[in-house]
Amino acid sequence: MNSTSLSGSKKVKNFGGASPHWFFLTPALVIVFAILIFPVIYSLYMSTFDWHLFYSAERKFIGLGNFFQLFKDREFLHSLWLQFGFVVIALPIETVIGFFVALLLNRDGKFYAVVRSLLLLPVFILPVISGLTWRLLLQPEYGMVSFFLEKLGFGIKAWLAEPDFAYGMVIVQDVWRMWPFMFMFIYAGLTGLPREIIEAAEIDGASFWTKVFKVILPQLRPTIATAFLLRLVDALRIFSEVYVMTGGGPGNATMLLSLYINKQAFEFFNIGYAASMGVVLLILALFLSFFIVRGNVKFEGERG
Amino acid sequence: MKTNQSVKRLRKKLIPFLILIVSLFVLMIELMPIMVVVTSGFKRDIDIWARGPFYFKPTLESYKQVLSNRDFLLSLKNSLVVGLISTAISIIVGSMASYGLTRYVFKFKEIIAYTFLGFRMIPQISLVIPLYVMFNYLKLRDTLTGIVLAHVSFNIPYVVWLLLPFFAAVPRDYEEAARVDGATENQVFWRIFFPLVSPGLVVASVFAFLMSWNEFLYALILTSVNARTAPVAVNGLLGQYAPKWGQLTAAGTIMLIPVFVITLTLQKYIIKGLISGGIKG
Numbered sequence: 001m002n003s004t005s006l007s008g009s010k011k012v013k014n015f016g017g018a019s020p021h022w023f024f025l026t027p028a029l030v031i032v033f034a035i036l037i038f039p040v041i042y043s044l045y046m047s048t049f050d051w052h053l054f055y056s057a058e059r060k061f062i063g064l065g066n067f068f069q070l071f072k073d074r075e076f077l078h079s080l081w082l083q084f085g086f087v088v089i090a091l092p093i094e095t096v097i098g099f100f101v102a103l104l105l106n107r108d109g110k111f112y113a114v115v116r117s118l119l120l121l122p123v124f125i126l127p128v129i130s131g132l133t134w135r136l137l138l139q140p141e142y143g144m145v146s147f148f149l150e151k152l153g154f155g156i157k158a159w160l161a162e163p164d165f166a167y168g169m170v171i172v173q174d175v176w177r178m179w180p181f182m183f184m185f186i187y188a189g190l191t192g193l194p195r196e197i198i199e200a201a202e203i204d205g206a207s208f209w210t211k212v213f214k215v216i217l218p219q220l221r222p223t224i225a226t227a228f229l230l231r232l233v234d235a236l237r238i239f240s241e242v243y244v245m246t247g248g249g250p251g252n253a254t255m256l257l258s259l260y261i262n263k264q265a266f267e268f269f270n271i272g273y274a275a276s277m278g279v280v281l282l283i284l285a286l287f288l289s290f291f292i293v294r295g296n297v298k299f300e301g302e303r304g
Numbered sequence: 305m306k307t308n309q310s311v312k313r314l315r316k317k318l319i320p321f322l323i324l325i326v327s328l329f330v331l332m333i334e335l336m337p338i339m340v341v342v343t344s345g346f347k348r349d350i351d352i353w354a355r356g357p358f359y360f361k362p363t364l365e366s367y368k369q370v371l372s373n374r375d376f377l378l379s380l381k382n383s384l385v386v387g388l389i390s391t392a393i394s395i396i397v398g399s400m401a402s403y404g405l406t407r408y409v410f411k412f413k414e415i416i417a418y419t420f421l422g423f424r425m426i427p428q429i430s431l432v433i434p435l436y437v438m439f440n441y442l443k444l445r446d447t448l449t450g451i452v453l454a455h456v457s458f459n460i461p462y463v464v465w466l467l468l469p470f471f472a473a474v475p476r477d478y479e480e481a482a483r484v485d486g487a488t489e490n491q492v493f494w495r496i497f498f499p500l501v502s503p504g505l506v507v508a509s510v511f512a513f514l515m516s517w518n519e520f521l522y523a524l525i526l527t528s529v530n531a532r533t534a535p536v537a538v539n540g541l542l543g544q545y546a547p548k549w550g551q552l553t554a555a556g557t558i559m560l561i562p563v564f565v566i567t568l569t570l571q572k573y574i575i576k577g578l579i580s581g582g583i584k585g
Binding site (some may be wrong): 019020021022023025028029031032034035036038039040042043046101104106107111112115117119120121122123124125126127128129130132133134135136137141142143144145176178181184185188206217220233236237240242243252257258262265268271273274278279281282285286288289293 | 323324325327330331334335336337338340341346352353354355356357393396397398400401402403404405407408410413416420421422423425426427428429430431432433434435436437438453454456457458461464489490493514517518520521523525535537538541542547552553556559560564566567568571574575576577
């Protein structure tokens with residue numbers, strides 16, 4: 001259940017002089033220090049400066065000034081709000097669809113095996129291609145989604161130029177691509193459940209909904225929680241698909257957090273300020289990851 | 305009573321049928337956007353613009369244009385090289401670290417293991433700003449070395465974590481037998497253990513390669529001309545006003561080929577990898 005293998009290893013006699021575990025760990029730790037830990041520290045350092053990319057010589061130390069600035073930056077607060085809405089709307093939908101489709105496809109037979117594997121395809125599609133696809137689907141004159149919207153009586157509109165619609169479609173795009181991820185997780189959890197429990201409920205004459213809410217859902221809670229948190233961390237840093245699909249627009253209607261940071265850093269070149277936002281996002285992500293680790297479900301696969 | 309029973313019997317027959325229909329419906333909706341991309345690649349721009357989504361008279365025009373586009377070909381080559389090299393480095397270094405974590409007892413071991421997991425969660429946008437400044441200083445911007453390093457940064461923590469359960473599941477008997485025969489730790493790892501865990505290594509390699517292949521943000525910021533990878537090149541084809549959909553979707557389809565091949569052939573391993581490592585979007 002928990003980290004048995006991590007603590008259960010036996011002590012091994014030393015053959016090569018120095019402790020062998022450092023021999024195995026050092027290369028990874030060195031690389032990770034150079035391109036992960038050091039940049040993180042460096043971005044903390046950068047975040048304390050008023051620092052323009054092309055005038056590095058004129059950078060000015062301002063302590064926590066950038067962070068105070070954040071609370072007054074309406075565009076940042078707007079991005080934060082969009083990001084929050086994105087997570088709060090998209091993830092529950094993905095979880096619910098994933099859960100019910102997992103129930104639906106939890107059947108034996110070649111057909112269902114094929115359906116399950118085909119459903120996985122969108123998860124692995126390049127985010128860039130996904131954004132591109134939805135941009136094509138929503139083209140006013142010749143996109144397929146627009147075609148159906150028109151048939152439903154919505155007329156022809158430049159859909160991605162309508163703020164609310166563009167934001168909604170960014171969410172639809174994400175739901176389309178990522179619910180199968182939730183599905184696969186939940187399906188794996190479902191097949192791991194002991195059959196007797198469900199069968200016992202069936203013999204007792206439990207209805208479908210009782211079975212779902214009283215038997216299956218409580219058993220799957222750790223699985224769903226882990227999958228949800230993993231998705232959450234990924235949803236926080238969504239970038240490529242939105243960048244390609246809407247570029248953050250129209251206006252800043254789809255300017256999610258990563259896009260706004262990118263804009264500040266590489267369009268306005270305020271890299272000190274952008275770094276401070278990066279730090280906030282980083283802290284948020286690590287804070288959430290803490291719960292994944294504490295849930296300890298990640299270690300389940302390990303048998304020592 | 306009697307009607308009640310026949311209703312029950314009818315339901316028993318009807319439900320599997322309904323499930324089948326619903327499954328097909330879900331599948332259709334899920335695959336439709338992919339179909340649109342793949343079919344559009346075989347259309348001419350003018351037909352996409354003027355004849356709507358359902359006109360389909362396949363032509364290789366767009367593929368010819370894309371495949372004679374030198375910039376795109378270079379980016380495709382870059383993507384392949386960066387993917388293969390960063391995967392190789394991540395697998396070698398990552399599997400060593402993972403082995404160290406599953407096979408030895410030492411101080412701070414759990415902290416190190418959790419730290420690797422934490423690294424996997426770092427948002428790329430937070431890292432790309434310091435990396436940009438660092439790479440500028442080290443003259444690594446727009447070089448293959450630079451982008452390989454950037455990709456290694458997210459692949460190593462991922463590989464370490466993905467491999468932990470695979471490694472932990474392997475019995476220690478072979479390694480111990482080899483040690484008794486006088487093999488060094490180094491030999492035990494490379495000659496005995498490494499081949500034993502090849503299924504896990506395949507899964508990790510596939511995921512590392514796919515993540516590198518799909519990666520966009522680092523490539524967008526850290527490369528410009530020489531080391532540009534294919535996702536960035538595809539984005540570059542997207543003009544401001546009238547996107548060349550034929551070429552875009554043809555290029556997109558080419559980029560999807562390895563994804564499809566890998567996902568569909570290694571499906572049962574993929575699910576295992578998905579579960580043990582989680583995935584990045």
